[in-house]
Amino acid sequence: MAKYKHHIFICQNTRESGHPRGCCNPENKSQLIKLFKESLTQYGLKDSVRANKSGCLDQCEHGPTVVIYPEAIWYGGVKEADVEEIVKSLSEGRTVERLQIKDSCINSASCEHRKEKLKNFRVHKM
Numbered sequence: 001m002a003k004y005k006h007h008i009f010i011c012q013n014t015r016e017s018g019h020p021r022g023c024c025n026p027e028n029k030s031q032l033i034k035l036f037k038e039s040l041t042q043y044g045l046k047d048s049v050r051a052n053k054s055g056c057l058d059q060c061e062h063g064p065t066v067v068i069y070p071e072a073i074w075y076g077g078v079k080e081a082d083v084e085e086i087v088k089s090l091s092e093g094r095t096v097e098r099l100q101i102k103d104s105c106i107n108s109a110s111c112e113h114r115k116e117k118l119k120n121f122r123v124h125k126m
């Protein structure tokens with residue numbers, strides 16, 4: 001079998017309700033892995049692109065989070081309805097800009113979304 005050209009990592013991390021950072025799979029009912037696998041088959045990519053379940057990718061504020069390597073294309077707020085568009089765009093060598101997480105948010109404590117979520121959590125807890 002040839003090497004995979006891309007790996008799609010789909011965060012499936014679940015945290016307890018009320019956790020300050022939230023999570024990508026709050027009710028542990030995510031269908032994203034299944035849908036990515038189905039879509040890869042539909043687009044004839046199942047032998048060249050692998051959809052992998054992932055733990056926390058440290059982009060919880062943007063979840064559900066998906067990253068595609070080796071390109072390091074980060075997507076946030078991925079819904080079931082977005083899966084086919086992501087796979088189609090990958091097959092065409094494009095990205096889905098509307099879902100991309102800004103570079104300034106990746107692995108950054110200064111991410112505006114992270115700050116906002118933690119601020120709201122603190123206010124909510126008072």
Ligand code: FES
Nearest residue numbers: 011024057059060
């Ligand atoms: S829980 Fe999904 S990125 Fe952290």
